[in-house]
Amino acid sequence: MNILEKIYSSITYCDGGMGTLLQARGLRPGEMPERWGVARADDIVEIHARYLAAGCHVITTNTFGANLAKYSLDELKKIIPAGIRNVRRAMRDFSGDRYVAFDIGPTGKLLRPLGDLPFEEAVGIFAESVKIAAACDPDLILIETMNDSYEAKAAVIAAKENCDLPVFVTTVYDERGKLMTGADPAAMVAMLEGLGVDALGMNCSLGPDQMKDIVPQIVAEASVPVIVNPNAGLPRTEGGRTVFSVGASHFAETMVGIVKSGATIVGGCCGTTPDYMRRLVEETSRLPFNAPRKKSHTVVSSYTHAVRVGEAPVLIGERINPTGKKRFKQALRDGDIDYILGEGVAQQDAGAHILDVNVGLPEIDEPSMMEDVVRELQAVTDLPLQLDTVNGEAMERAMRAYNGKPMVNSVNGKPESMAVMFPLVKKYGGVLIALTIGEQGIPDTAEGRLAIAADIVAKAEAQGIARRDIIVDPLAMAVSSDPRSALVTLDSIRLIESTLGVHTSLGVSNISFGLPARDMVTATFFALALQNGLDCAIMNPFSGEMQKIVHAYRVLKDLDENCAGYIAFASSQAAPAQPAQAAAVPPPSAGVSQEGTSPLMHAIIKGLKEKAGSLAAAMVSERAPLEVVNAEIIPALDIVGQGFEAKTVFLPQLLMSAEAAKMAFEAVKSALASSGGGADKGKVILATVKGDIHDIGKNIVKVLLSNYGFQVLDLGKDVAPETICECALKHDIRLVGLSALMTTTVPAMEETIRLLRESGSRAKVVVGGAVLTQEYADMIHADKYCRDAMETVRYAEEVFSS
Ligand code: B12
Numbered sequence: 001m002n003i004l005e006k007i008y009s010s011i012t013y014c015d016g017g018m019g020t021l022l023q024a025r026g027l028r029p030g031e032m033p034e035r036w037g038v039a040r041a042d043d044i045v046e047i048h049a050r051y052l053a054a055g056c057h058v059i060t061t062n063t064f065g066a067n068l069a070k071y072s073l074d075e076l077k078k079i080i081p082a083g084i085r086n087v088r089r090a091m092r093d094f095s096g097d098r099y100v101a102f103d104i105g106p107t108g109k110l111l112r113p114l115g116d117l118p119f120e121e122a123v124g125i126f127a128e129s130v131k132i133a134a135a136c137d138p139d140l141i142l143i144e145t146m147n148d149s150y151e152a153k154a155a156v157i158a159a160k161e162n163c164d165l166p167v168f169v170t171t172v173y174d175e176r177g178k179l180m181t182g183a184d185p186a187a188m189v190a191m192l193e194g195l196g197v198d199a200l201g202m203n204c205s206l207g208p209d210q211m212k213d214i215v216p217q218i219v220a221e222a223s224v225p226v227i228v229n230p231n232a233g234l235p236r237t238e239g240g241r242t243v244f245s246v247g248a249s250h251f252a253e254t255m256v257g258i259v260k261s262g263a264t265i266v267g268g269c270c271g272t273t274p275d276y277m278r279r280l281v282e283e284t285s286r287l288p289f290n291a292p293r294k295k296s297h298t299v300v301s302s303y304t305h306a307v308r309v310g311e312a313p314v315l316i317g318e319r320i321n322p323t324g325k326k327r328f329k330q331a332l333r334d335g336d337i338d339y340i341l342g343e344g345v346a347q348q349d350a351g352a353h354i355l356d357v358n359v360g361l362p363e364i365d366e367p368s369m370m371e372d373v374v375r376e377l378q379a380v381t382d383l384p385l386q387l388d389t390v391n392g393e394a395m396e397r398a399m400r401a402y403n404g405k406p407m408v409n410s411v412n413g414k415p416e417s418m419a420v421m422f423p424l425v426k427k428y429g430g431v432l433i434a435l436t437i438g439e440q441g442i443p444d445t446a447e448g449r450l451a452i453a454a455d456i457v458a459k460a461e462a463q464g465i466a467r468r469d470i471i472v473d474p475l476a477m478a479v480s481s482d483p484r485s486a487l488v489t490l491d492s493i494r495l496i497e498s499t500l501g502v503h504t505s506l507g508v509s510n511i512s513f514g515l516p517a518r519d520m521v522t523a524t525f526f527a528l529a530l531q532n533g534l535d536c537a538i539m540n541p542f543s544g545e546m547q548k549i550v551h552a553y554r555v556l557k558d559l560d561e562n563c564a565g566y567i568a569f570a571s572s573q574a575a576p577a578q579p580a581q582a583a584a585v586p587p588p589s590a591g592v593s594q595e596g597t598s599p600l601m602h603a604i605i606k607g608l609k610e611k612a613g614s615l616a617a618a619m620v621s622e623r624a625p626l627e628v629v630n631a632e633i634i635p636a637l638d639i640v641g642q643g644f645e646a647k648t649v650f651l652p653q654l655l656m657s658a659e660a661a662k663m664a665f666e667a668v669k670s671a672l673a674s675s676g677g678g679a680d681k682g683k684v685i686l687a688t689v690k691g692d693i694h695d696i697g698k699n700i701v702k703v704l705l706s707n708y709g710f711q712v713l714d715l716g717k718d719v720a721p722e723t724i725c726e727c728a729l730k731h732d733i734r735l736v737g738l739s740a741l742m743t744t745t746v747p748a749m750e751e752t753i754r755l756l757r758e759s760g761s762r763a764k765v766v767v768g769g770a771v772l773t774q775e776y777a778d779m780i781h782a783d784k785y786c787r788d789a790m791e792t793v794r795y796a797e798e799v800f801s802s
Contacts, residue, residue, distance in 0.1 A: 003099045003139045004166055006057065007199055007225045007265055010289050014058045014101070014142075014229055014267025015051035016277050020242075022047075034066045037082040041089075048090035050274040055281035056267065057097050059087045060142055063133075064105035068125045076132055084136040099139035101168070104129060104155055111150050113379045114181065114651055119154055119401065126158030134163035141165050144229070145204045145269075147172040147180040149188060149303055150403045156195045157400070160427070167196075168265070170203035170227050177214040182382070182650030185214060186306035187404060189221035190299045194405040194429015194469075201227030204269040207234055207246045208254035212261070219262030221306075223294045228255075228263040232271030244271030252279035259284045264292065298468045298503050300354065300431050303403040304382040304650060307353050309431070309471065309503045312559045313550055314536040316386055316407070317352030318509065319343045320373075322361055332361050332369065337376050338610035344381045345606045350541035351550075354407060355381065357398070358388035371397040378403055379656045380607045386433075386538075392420040399428040406430045410473065411460075413438035413452035422463045432465065433505055434472045436492065442475055444484075446491035449474045453496050471503045471536060472496050479521070480514035486525055493532045505536035508546075519545040527553065544573075597636070600628075600664060604636035607656025609663045616664035620671040626790060628668050629700060633661050637696070641770075661696055669703050681709040682800040685736045685763070687724050688717035690748040694741035697769055697789075701737060704789040710796055721752040728761045735799050736761075737792060738782075739769040746771065750780035757781075764799050766792060 006012055022033050025043055037044055048059050061083035066076055080102075087100045107125055109117040130141065141159045146152035152169055159167045169192050171179055178184055183191075192200045201218060202211060208230040218226050233246030246254075255266055266284065268276050298309040307314060320343050322329045331339035344355050357377065359369045370389060377385065386407035387398045399406060408430040411421040414437070425432050434456040436442060436449035443449050453472040460470055474492035477485040489511075493504050511525045512518035523545035526537060530553050539546050551569045554560040597605065600619060603612040619628050640657040643649030649657075686702050688695050695717040702712045713731065715724060728736055736756065740749045753765050764783040777785035786792040 001097060003058070004198060006097050006099070008291065011259065011284060011287070012058060012225075012265045013056045013277065013281055014227070014265060015048070015056040015060055016229075016268030016272030016274065017232070017270050018047065018060070018062055018064075020271055021273060032065065032070070034063055034071070034079045034083070037062050037086055038078055041082060041086055044083075044086045045090045047274075048087050049093065051277055052090055052094045052098060054274040054278035055285070056277050058099045058101050058140070058142070058265070058267070059090065060101045060103040060144075061087055061133075061138070063103045063129070064145070065108070067104070067107055067129050069107040069109055073128060076129060080129060080132040081136045084133060084138050087138075101140050101142040102130075102133040102136075102138040102165075104141060104143045104159075105145050106147070106151055111148060111154070113375075114148070114655060119150065122151055122154035123158045123161075126155045127162050130159050130162040134165065138165065140198075141167045143167065143169045145170070145172055147205075149179055149181060149183040149191060152188075153191065153195065153403065156192065156197060160196065166198040168199040168227060169197050170201050170229060172205045173202050173211075173214055175206065175210050176647060177217060178647065178650075181652065182304040183301075184305055185217040186221045186299065186308075187301040187304060189218060190301035190306045190405040191403075191429065193223060196426075196429070197224065199225040199227050199265055201229070201263065201265065203227070203229035204231055207231050207244075208251055208258060209233070209246070212254060212257055215258050215263055216261045221295065221299070223292060225264045225292045226262060227265040227267075228258050229267045229269045230255075230272075231269045232273075232276060235271065242271075246271075248273070248276040248279045251276050252283040255280050256283050256287065259287050259290075262290050262292075264290060296468050298431055298471065299405065300384040300386075300407050301404040302382050302384040303378060303652070306405075307384050309535050312554060312557075313530055313534070314353050315351060315541060315550065316354045316356050316505070316536055316538040317344075317347035317350075317383075317541045318356050318507065318538045319347055319540065319542075320355060320377075321358040321388070323358075329361060332359055332364055335369075337373060338608060340373055341376055341380050341608060342611060344377050344383075345608065347541045348381050348383050351547070352383065352541040354384045354386050354536075356386040356388050356409065356538055358409075360389055360391065360394075366391050367394040367397050370394040371401050374398045374401045379652055382650070382653070387430075390417070392424070395421070396424055396428075399424055399430065402428075407433060407471075409433040410435045411456060412436075413456055418456065418459055422460060422465060425460075425465055425469065426463060429469075431469050431471055432460065434460075434470050436472065436474050436496075442477070444482075444488060446474075446488055446495045449488075449492040450495050450499055453502070454500060457500055457502065467500075467502060471505045472500070473505045473507070476506055476508060476511045476525070478513035479511050479525075486511055486528070490528055490532045493529060493534050497533045503535040504533065505538065506534055507538040509538075509540060519543055522546065523549045597639070598632060600632045601636035601639070604633065604657055604660045604664060605640055607653060607660050609656075609660045612660035613663035613667050617667035620668055625668045625671040626704075629665065630788065633664050633668070637661050658696065665696065665700065672703060672707050680711055681796075682735070683711045683713060683731055683733055684796060685713045685715060685724060685727055685731075685733050686739070687715040687719040687737075688739045688741075688769075689745050689752055690718060690720050692740050692742055692745035692748070693717045694739070694769070697741070698737075698739040701739070701768065701789045701792050704793050705737075705796060708793045708796070710793075710800075721748065721755045724752050725755045725759050725761065728756060728763045729759055733761065733763045735766065735796055736763045737766045737768065740767070741769045741771055743771055746776060746780065749782075753781055766795055768792065 063083040066079050091098050111117045143155045211230050232244035235242050299306045386409050388409040410433040411417050412435040436452045438452045476489045479485045508526045512521035527549045551566045555563050555566045600615040688698050705712050738749050766784040767777050767782040768786045774785050
């Protein structure tokens with residue numbers, strides 16, 4: 001039977017760790033394990049054979065790092081075929097269901113916006129490996145150890161575009177069930193199933209004990225088989241060697257619970273050996289097989305979380321759309337993305353759950369603008385997006401760039417529309433909004449609209465798009481021009497939902513077009529639509545009337561535990577200073593407390609670069625520049641840092657905030673008073689220590705020292721102790737300033753001080769950075785600890801005047 005038949009018929013066993021076994025056979029630190037496939041093929045074959053003997057079905061090739069980011073194409077052409085050949089050789093002596101999994105690990109580089117690697121380059125890197133592997137005929141592709149959902153998406157696209165092999169994906173969760181870049185299991189399942197993977201789950205980083213609570217979350221969401229390949233517990237270092245905390249018996253016993261909770265493809269990762277797998281097979285092979293169950297819920301996702309449709313009203317913010325908005329049109333013409341991002345952030349604050357993104361203007365390049373806006377929006381908001389365009393190229397570029405499972409707005413009943421949108425949804429995944437517009441326009445009866453919806457659903461299903469991934473929009477026309485319009489739409493919602501079993505969405509604002517005091521009509525219509533079963537509304541989240549309806553509706557429908565959301569909203573209404581913004585619906589899932597923040601702090605917290613820059617520039621004309629730094633920029637970053645620690649803020653947001661803080665500081669820099677009068681008071685070295693890339697604080701210190709007349713030799717960030725030492729000796733430096741922001745990099749600071757002293761340098765060392773305290777500074781024998789930049793200037797004056 002082939003691998004797809006196998007995973008739907010019985011528990012399937014993957015193999016366990018490879019790296020740790022190679023180390024035991026002499027793999028040196030820093031040596032590339034994949035090269036052993038060619039140079040030490042017999043060792044690799046023997047390890048594979050031991051896993052086969054233990055009862056494993058899926059044997060992973062030793063090609064984890066075999067990609068263009070680490071090897072030349074010529075070398076890949078040797079390593080990858082050798083990797084697949086080695087598994088086949090090992091299998092010769094074994095019968096039964098055995099499969100070769102071509103293994104793909106991460107590139108080792110961070111994708112934009114976290115790092116430098118563009119998404120399409122990542123796709124290209126993986127594509128080369130897939131092409132070489134596909135020619136050697138493995139049984140499946142296993143994309144594993146992915147800790148960034150975006151990189152996982154790049155790898156899946158590369159696999160799907162370059163071969164027809166089944167694709168399995170496992171990602172790395174932390175103990176709280178989040179990827180490094182923030183995704184929870186529901187978000188990962190939504191995106192990966194949307195991309196059409198055949199099995200998914202988790203591996204590495206944790207042991208079975210830490211994974212057992214996360215597995216049910218994946219099983220509850222997934223329609224495909226769930227893979228669980230844990231480490232042999234958590235690693236620790238003993239005498240320079242990595243050892244793992246869990247033995248084979250405990251591993252296998254814990255895996256029993258994991259299989260019972262629904263995982264059907266199981267194996268091991270770092271630290272596990274053939275013995276672990278043998279015990280695993282012994283303990284679990286007689287357990288009943290929990291065949292994966294198809295789920296029927298409708299889900300969209302962002303890079304952090306999923307939004308489920310059908311439980312409570314889903315609010316889709318309509319403000320990123322040029323229709324009828326002069327300012328927005330101008331922003332599009334000027335390429336003023338920051339304005340658009342601001343609209344996104346504000347709607348999230350006002351309680352939107354999803355953001356509609358429409359940037360269509362005839363005079364602009366819509367595909368490029370759509371792609372840019374989608375990429376940038378994802379850096380400032382973690383809400384799922386509804387991609388809103390009829391332009392196929394714009395839709396494809398947006399879907400590719402999107403890090404999750406989007407809403408796709410829209411398809412209609414015309415064949416040409418379906419021909420464009422269905423293949424895109426099939427390839428990239430998404431929930432498709434189906435408008436009830438046919439060849440003859442919009443029918444004026446509910447039955448007519450149902451017929452179009454039924455036709456779209458049937459044709460989509462025939463193309464392999466699940467019914468749950470279609471939401472019907474029965475359309476609302478202005479009641480001022482057609483008095484029966486609202487009634488027909490309300491009937492359509494009921495009829496379509498009860499007949500087709502799909503969810504519905506509606507742009508509700510249109511109904512009141514042409515009437516005065518539109519909000520009143522729109523909000524009442526919205527309430528009626530909700531009562532008739534409407535699931536999603538494309539609406540203006542800043543409308544107070546709409547907010548009132550949503551909050552009251554949630555209370556009346558028992559969707560608001562202890563009426564907490566309603567009470568918060570009502571009290572915000574009572575406080576006149578804060579209109580609709582105060583109580584989101586329900587409170588935004590992610591973010592940080594922003595109470596009492598100024599507009600500049602808000603811009604930094606939200607990562608709005610341009611805005612932070614212009615606000616800071618305006619502020620320095622009224623306030624002392626250093627005060628802007630100390631009372632605005634640093635506290636804003638502190639708030640983001642606290643959110644990061646509490647796991648409500650994730651790396652992409654942290655990064656955007658850092659960028660915004662830098663922009664703000666750039667604006668402040670030129671205004672910082674120079675009291676040095678161009679004097680050369682002496683040379684000072686500044687550096688952020690080895691292993692640490694935080695440099696905002698160090699750069700502030702640099703600007704101040706320079707402005708006070710010191711010549712700063714800035715060695716940058718992540719600087720080795722030797723480099724600092726060499727420079728200090730070469731220039732006979734009298735003062736070295738070291739910065740460290742992480743507890744883990746304080747030892748590098750200590751090492752630098754030690755080396756400076758040993759080298760005979762006469763430099764005094766001043767240390768700083770958020771993590772340092774006077775106590776730490778004493779412990780590592782620094783001459784001085786300075787809390788901020790101004791204190792550093794004073795100390796420098798002291799050193800050079802003595
Ligand atoms: C911005 C930021 C980032 C940005 C940095 C961008 C950049 N170019 O600097 C990015 C997104 C890249 C980042 C990455 C990471 N970060 Co970070 N980051 C922060 C954040 C939010 C703000 C830091 C900052 O710039 N503050 C503002 C500046 C002005 O303050 P400051 O540096 O303290 O500087 C002042 C004084 O300390 C002093 N000073 C500073 N340097 C010097 C030097 C001398 C000589 C002197 C005398 C004085 C002095 O004067 C300055 C001005 O008054 C902090 C949280 C926080 N509140 O500190 C986390 C934080 C430092 N990061 C953290 C972590 C964990 C990380 C990552 C490991 C995350 C990850 N999983 O990848 C990576 C680290 C990668 C690495 N190897 O370094 C943790 C560290 C935890 C710890 N205690 O060890 C923090 C504390 C967040 C948290 N609460 O968890 N981060």
